[in-house]
Amino acid sequence: MFCPDCGEILDDVDPADPCPGCDGNRRSANVPAQSAMGSVAAPQPTIITHSRPGDIGEEINVGAPRYRSSSTADPKGGRQVFDGEPPRNEEDVQLVCDILREALAQVGKHWGPFIVEPETSDSDVDAVAEDGHGGHLRVQVTRAEQDIWEEVARTGGAETVETGEQRAAAIWYAITKKSKNLVLTQRARLVLVVDANRTPGYLRRNVIDVFRAHYGDQATSLGYIAIWLVGPTAADLTRQLS
16 A cells, blocks of 8 residues: 555555655555455545556556446456446546646656636636746646446446447547637647546556557647546556547
C-alpha cells in the first residue's frame, strides 16, 4: 500500500489515518498477481488495486465511500462493473485535475493547484492552474463513459462487457463529442482530460494501446495542447493519449 500523492509507503499506517508524508487520504496498492486479493475498511480514502500478471489478466478495482467499480478480464473483452452512486454534474473535476497535476509533475511539468471554474460559468475552461511565472494551464474535462450513468442512477449499478476496440472507440467518441463545441483556436489553448476515474474498464493497457494505434494521429490533429486519460492514480493509471 502506498500514497499516490507523495509515494510514502503505507503498509504500517492505519487506513483511517492520513499519510504521514503529505496528510493525504488516498491509498493505492499494486497487487502482483490476480490471486492476491485484499480488503481495507476506511471511512474516506479511495482504495485502488491493480493486478497485472499479463495484459489478458489485468484487473483494476476502485473503491470509494459512495461507489465501487472494477474491470476484469473476460473472454469477450473486458468486464466492467459499477455499483453505487453516479457522478453528479461536475463533482469529479477537482479530483481528476489534482491527479493530472501529479502526473504532469512526474514528467517534470510543475503547476500550482487547479482552481475549478463555477458550474454556472460560460467559459470553455473547467479548471485553471498557474506555474508561478505568469503561465496558465487551462483544462476541459469530459467523461470516458457516456452511456451507463442513467442506468446507474435508476438501479444503483451497471455492468458492461466490451472489447479493447470498443472501449477505445468510446474514448474517441467522448473526445470528438466534446471537441464539436470548441473551435481550433479554443482547443489550441486547452488540455483535454478524459475522466475515467470511476470507470476502470477504459484504463486497461490494451484499450490504451488500441486507442493510440487507431486514433492517436487523429487525436493529435484536433490541436489540443495535450489529451490525457485520467484514472484514480497518477503513477500507473493515467496516460497521455496525444
